[in-house]
Amino acid sequence: MLSTLGPRAVRHAWTTSATTTVHFSTSRLVGNSKTVSPLEKLSQGFNVLRATVLKSPIGKVIQPTDTSLPFTGEAITWSQAIREAQSLVQPSNEPIIDPVKLVGRDLWELKGNIGKLLGSKHPFLDTVAKHYFGGEGKYVRPLLVLLIAQATSIAPKQPSWIPIDYPSIDTPISHGLENITPKGLFDQDIHYTPSINHQGCYILPTQRRLAEISEMIHTASLLHDDVIDASESRRNLPSANASFGNKMAVLGGDFLLARASLALARLRNAECTELMATCIANLVEGEFMQLKNTQDDVAQGEEGKRSTFDYYIEKTYMKTGSLIAQSCKSSAVLGGSTHEVSAIAYTFGRNLGLAFQLIDDLLDFTVSAADLGKPAGADLKLGLATAPVLFAWEEFPALEPLIKRKFSQEGDEEQARVLVYQSDGLKKTLSLAKMHCQLAIDSLHQLPPSDARSALIQLTQKLLTRRS
Numbered sequence: 001m002l003s004t005l006g007p008r009a010v011r012h013a014w015t016t017s018a019t020t021t022v023h024f025s026t027s028r029l030v031g032n033s034k035t036v037s038p039l040e041k042l043s044q045g046f047n048v049l050r051a052t053v054l055k056s057p058i059g060k061v062i063q064p065t066d067t068s069l070p071f072t073g074e075a076i077t078w079s080q081a082i083r084e085a086q087s088l089v090q091p092s093n094e095p096i097i098d099p100v101k102l103v104g105r106d107l108w109e110l111k112g113n114i115g116k117l118l119g120s121k122h123p124f125l126d127t128v129a130k131h132y133f134g135g136e137g138k139y140v141r142p143l144l145v146l147l148i149a150q151a152t153s154i155a156p157k158q159p160s161w162i163p164i165d166y167p168s169i170d171t172p173i174s175h176g177l178e179n180i181t182p183k184g185l186f187d188q189d190i191h192y193t194p195s196i197n198h199q200g201c202y203i204l205p206t207q208r209r210l211a212e213i214s215e216m217i218h219t220a221s222l223l224h225d226d227v228i229d230a231s232e233s234r235r236n237l238p239s240a241n242a243s244f245g246n247k248m249a250v251l252g253g254d255f256l257l258a259r260a261s262l263a264l265a266r267l268r269n270a271e272c273t274e275l276m277a278t279c280i281a282n283l284v285e286g287e288f289m290q291l292k293n294t295q296d297d298v299a300q301g302e303e304g305k306r307s308t309f310d311y312y313i314e315k316t317y318m319k320t321g322s323l324i325a326q327s328c329k330s331s332a333v334l335g336g337s338t339h340e341v342s343a344i345a346y347t348f349g350r351n352l353g354l355a356f357q358l359i360d361d362l363l364d365f366t367v368s369a370a371d372l373g374k375p376a377g378a379d380l381k382l383g384l385a386t387a388p389v390l391f392a393w394e395e396f397p398a399l400e401p402l403i404k405r406k407f408s409q410e411g412d413e414e415q416a417r418v419l420v421y422q423s424d425g426l427k428k429t430l431s432l433a434k435m436h437c438q439l440a441i442d443s444l445h446q447l448p449p450s451d452a453r454s455a456l457i458q459l460t461q462k463l464l465t466r467r468s
Contacts, residue, residue: 099455103146106195106203106211110142114212116185117259128252129259131240132219141218141327142211144352147459148331148345150201150452151444161336166192166205169266180262201450206267206334213276214327216260221283221323223253228287229382272330279326286318290384308403309390313354320360321353344446348456351440355463358433361386362426365417367467380413387432389416392425430464437463 100107111133120126167188170181186192196202225231226239227246233239241249257280264276289311317325328349332342364379365388379386383406385393393399396419402412420426437460444460447453 094454094458097451097455097458099143099147099459102197102451102455103143103150103203104195105190106146106208107139107143110139110212110215113186113191113208114216116181117212117216117263118256119180120255124248125252125255128240128244128248129255131243131252132222132235132237134237137215137219137235139215140356141214141324144324144349144456144459145207145211145214145327145331146203147452147456148328148348149203149207149335150197151447151450151456152332152335152337152341152345153202154200154448154450155332155341156338157336158338163204163336164206164268168268169206169209169263171266173265173268180259197451199450201452204335206269207331209263209267210272210276210327210330210334213260213263214323216256216263217276217280217283218323220253220256220260223249223256225287227253228291229378231378267334269334271333275326275330275333279322282318282322286315286320286322289315289318308385308393309387312385312387312390316354316357317350320357321350324353324356325349341447344443347443348440351436351443352460352463355433355436355440355460358387358429358436359463359466362388362429362433363467365420365426377413377417380407380416383407387429388420388425390425391428392416392420392423395423395425434464437461 114133115130118126118129120129169192170179170186172179191208192205194202194204195208222234223240226234227241227249230241231239232242239249240252244252261277261280264273267273325346326349329342329346332345337345361379364377364386380389385403385406389399389403393403399416399419402409402416405412407413407416440460441457444453444456
């Protein structure tokens with residue numbers, strides 16, 4: 001399991017099996033057909049893109065168009081391949097499951113419930129804290145929390161586990177403390193009752209609240225990140241810092257974290273509190289690592305490249321993987337799962353989180369700002385050397401001085417981008433993401449069969465062809 005491997009071991013697994021991982025598990029994504037899979041087409045298409053860039057002036061590199069096409073299996077260019085890949089359906093031997101419908105109102109009501117948890121006596125603070133909830137977020141983390149809740153609900157439980165009195169999640173622990181969620185704010189018959197589907201899989205009120213907490217923590221990190229990165233847009237909206245100024249954006253993020261922490265304490269589960277507090281600390285540590293970008297005094301040559309890549313993987317886990325991994329594990333913990341089942345949830349979340357960020361780093365080179373919902377090509381502008389750049393460095397040593405000076409000189413960004421397109425950096429990033437997706441899927445197969453488990457597997461497979 002990846003949870004027992006360090007970033008150096010993960011990278012070793014990649015470097016010793018590069019040929020194999022380029023085609024890793026594509027048959028799982030397209031069934032048993034003997035035709036070339038869309039993801040193989042996508043990988044082959046990177047070569048087409050590289051050949052195109054070789055003929056293009058540095059300043060005229062054009063990103064592919066965005067409109068998806070029906071899948072024909074006959075795409076001959078990178079642009080056509082990635083556009084066709086977006087329209088793929090799931091494997092024909094497994095029914096397609098809509099994960100949002102599977103969790104139903106537990107996800108539909110999430111935004112409204114968060115709004116109730118964020119009510120402030122100061123209207124302007126209320127506006128800033130709720131700013132990003134006005135956009136169309138993906139709500140990946142709460143969806144995963146709810147699906148893990150269902151998938152682990154039929155798995156082995158701790159013999160001593162006893163559910164709490166669910167209305168207590170909105171009751172202060174300390175006597176005399178003002179209650180931010182007064183009686184009557186939530187529907188008593190719905191909000192404090194477990195939801196159960198046709199397979200007997202259920203979501204507890206505590207797990208529903210955890211889903212809300214995970215999104216609050218994530219959104220707080222976005223408020224803070226956008227200040228650090230001086231971002232002008234997020235979720236296709238003006239960023240909070242652009243709308244209200246840096247100070248208000250930081251305070252809005254702080255308020256979100258405070259309310260998330262308060263809601264977390266009222267779950268009355270010490271292990272869950274410990275796990276989620278850890279991921280909040282990891283978010284800060286990861287941001288510090290990103291600001292530094294690479295290890296100081298790294299060795300030269302191949303050893304230096306390995307050290308830099310290990311640092312990147314660790315930073316990726318801290319900034320992205322930890323919240324997903326610990327949220328998934330916390331969901332299992334709140335459901336009374338055994339330590340073994342909770343570890344499965346963590347392993348799934350860790351691998352999915354790493355794959356999610358690897359694809360995000362790849363998309364920064366391949367899609368538009370409209371698709372991303374935030375500025376495209378931002379990583380190089382921020383001086384960040386992500387996986388595509390680090391893989392390209394293996395082929396083009398000329399990237400090393402650019403990475404070390406964080407692409408700060410005129411022409412550095414353009415030169416780095418072209419070298420990434422000329423290299424196998426994008427293909428290798430996709431292949432490493434596929435490896436982590438397969439590890440995530442392998443961990444899920446240790447859980448009992450259910451629609452929730454199938455939905456998690458399909459979501460993991462879809463991750464490889466997402467555009468936003």
